[in-house]
Amino acid sequence: MKRVVLMVMDSMGVGALPDAERYGDRGADTFGHIAENMEDFQIPNLQRLGLGNIRDVAGGRFRIEHPQGAFGKLKELSRGKDTITGHWEIAGIETKTPFKTYPAGFPEEFIEVFEREIGTGVLGNYPASGTEIIEVLGEEHERTGKPIVYTSADSVFQIAANTAVIPLEKLYSICETARKLLTGKWACGRVIARPYVFENGKRVRTADRKDFAVSPPEETLLDKVRAAGQTVYAIGKIRDIFNGQGVTEAVHTENNMDGTDKTIEALHKDFGGLIFTNLVDFDSQFGHRRNPTGYGQAIEAFDRRLPEIEAALRDEDLLIICADHGNDPVHSGWDHTREYVPLLLYGSSVRPGIDLGVRETFADIGASIAAYLGVEPTAIGESFIEEIIRK
Numbered sequence: 001m002k003r004v005v006l007m008v009m010d011s012m013g014v015g016a017l018p019d020a021e022r023y024g025d026r027g028a029d030t031f032g033h034i035a036e037n038m039e040d041f042q043i044p045n046l047q048r049l050g051l052g053n054i055r056d057v058a059g060g061r062f063r064i065e066h067p068q069g070a071f072g073k074l075k076e077l078s079r080g081k082d083t084i085t086g087h088w089e090i091a092g093i094e095t096k097t098p099f100k101t102y103p104a105g106f107p108e109e110f111i112e113v114f115e116r117e118i119g120t121g122v123l124g125n126y127p128a129s130g131t132e133i134i135e136v137l138g139e140e141h142e143r144t145g146k147p148i149v150y151t152s153a154d155s156v157f158q159i160a161a162n163t164a165v166i167p168l169e170k171l172y173s174i175c176e177t178a179r180k181l182l183t184g185k186w187a188c189g190r191v192i193a194r195p196y197v198f199e200n201g202k203r204v205r206t207a208d209r210k211d212f213a214v215s216p217p218e219e220t221l222l223d224k225v226r227a228a229g230q231t232v233y234a235i236g237k238i239r240d241i242f243n244g245q246g247v248t249e250a251v252h253t254e255n256n257m258d259g260t261d262k263t264i265e266a267l268h269k270d271f272g273g274l275i276f277t278n279l280v281d282f283d284s285q286f287g288h289r290r291n292p293t294g295y296g297q298a299i300e301a302f303d304r305r306l307p308e309i310e311a312a313l314r315d316e317d318l319l320i321i322c323a324d325h326g327n328d329p330v331h332s333g334w335d336h337t338r339e340y341v342p343l344l345l346y347g348s349s350v351r352p353g354i355d356l357g358v359r360e361t362f363a364d365i366g367a368s369i370a371a372y373l374g375v376e377p378t379a380i381g382e383s384f385i386e387e388i389i390r391k
Contacts, residue, residue: 001272002316004369005263005309008087008276009302011283013326013339014057014073020338023081028328028337030287032058034299037292037330043299045306049321049344055358057342069346070388072356074364076325077380081338082154084189084213086324087241087278089362091220092370092378099155099189103127106149106157110186117177124150129334131289134160134196134203141165142198147174153335155189157182160205163195168208171195179212189214190240207254209284211240221366221378222246222274228375230273235262238276248273256281256298260305267312274369278324287327288334295329310346318347318372322365345388354388 013030020026035041035058043051043062050071052062057073078085078095085095105125115121121144123137128150134141137148141162148160157178161171175193182188191212196205222232223246232248236259239250251266253259256279266275279302286295313319326339343356343365360382367381372389 001270002318002373003267003272003275003314004318004320004372005267005275005313006090006277006320006322006365006369007263008090008278009282009299009321009323009342010083010278010280011287011325011327011336012299012323012342013328013337014054014323014342015340016326017075017338017340023338025081025326025328025331025337025339028326028331028339030295030326030328030337030339031342033328033330034292034296035061038296041296041300043303045303046299046321046344049306049346050353051342051344053355054342055355066353068352069344070350070352070354070356071345072343072359072384073340074322074343074359074362075340076338077361077363081325081336082156082189083237083283083324084155084241086341086362087238088216088220090322090324090365091216091222091242092363092366092381093216093218093220094361094363094380100187101153101155102151102157102188103153105151107186110181111149114178114181117181118147118174121146122149124148127151127153129288130158130160130194130205134194134205138162138196138198138203147171153333155187156192157188157190158192158194160194160196162203163197163206163208168195172210175210175212209237211237213241213243215243215245218379220246221370222276224370224376224378225274225373228373230373230375231271232273233266233269233271233275235259235266235276236278237280238278241278253280256302257305260302260309264308264312267309267314267317273373283327283336287329287336290329290331290334292329313347315348318345318350320345320365320369322362324362349389351388351390356384356387359384
């Protein structure tokens with residue numbers, strides 16, 4: 001039974017794409033700028049797999065002579081730089097029309113309908129950092145019971161609430177109402193529940209975030225693996241990103257280390273197919289909060305866990321590590337950045353040291369996984385499996 005373990009280091013871009021300036025992201029380089037801000041950045045296992053050998057990554061600072069993995073980097077073909085666009089492209093869908101964004105907040109017409117449907121007014125309705133807006137509006141929310149709504153440069157409608165004021169299931173229900181309304185002229189890629197608690201005098205977001213996404217417009221790699229009778233084991237927010245489409249099993253995660261634990265647990269199960277993991281902390285905890293040191297420490301923490309993942313791999317298992325967009329923690333603002341993403345491949349059948357160069361689309365990952373698992377090809381993407389697998 002062949003298996004592919006696909007781990008997305010959410011937002012770990014490796015340099016601005018040629019069209020980054022159109023997105024306001026000229027000079028963005030998530031990994032490179034993290035490396036510059038870390039005094040003693042130790043990532044021996046990612047180095048060993050070939051991260052530093054990827055073209056132009058961190059000025060060659062982490063290059064080694066004999067990488068144990070295959071490596072490269074990928075361009076984003078789709079229009080956009082958000083989570084859904086990136087993950088869908090990895091799985092074989094090009095988003096030609098970017099998801100609608102709301103830089104001035106959502107239309108008053110929508111807000112009025114939404115408030116009527118949920119039976120209360122709302123606070124906010126402007127672009128903001130999630131950690132900042134709960135500090136600005138948290139006291140009023142807790143006094144009035146009105147949920148806090150906000151957006152960003154992505155196509156998102158986020159709803160924050162103190163779970164002592166709006167219980168978690170009620171918050172999810174409010175999000176489901178928003179999801180039903182945000183179509184057509186009010187189209188939106190994701191509705192996100194952002195619960196928080198008040199602890200030790202601080203408002204702290206919990207791990208009970210939940211995404212309510214639109215469904216993919218066509219079949220993805222996940223559908224094709226499932227249709228072939230194989231397992232699609234979704235870890236973290238993968239199920240939400242694909243709105244459950246093509247997923248056979250799904251588990252929630254608390255943080256990056258929990259996501260790593262659950263990936264290892266999945267590797268100890270008996271099935272063939274795809275283990276698809278999103279490690280969201282890089283993005284949500286450090287990229288959006290513009291914290292390069294915290295981001296670097298999170299990369300180091302993941303790096304220390306890589307030997308455990310490798311030890312759990314079976315002979316025909318293929319490990320793929322990539323990202324879905326950038327989120328440069330020294331860039332202006334607090335939003336994603338338009339960047340190349342890294343590609344690392346490892347397994348007993350992988351030819352070490354193969355440089356896959358610069359791939360034209362994230363979808364080459366999905367095409368390669370489909371080829372390796374022997375399922376129907378994805379709509380776009382070119383497989384690199386023949387280049388990296390030992391004969």
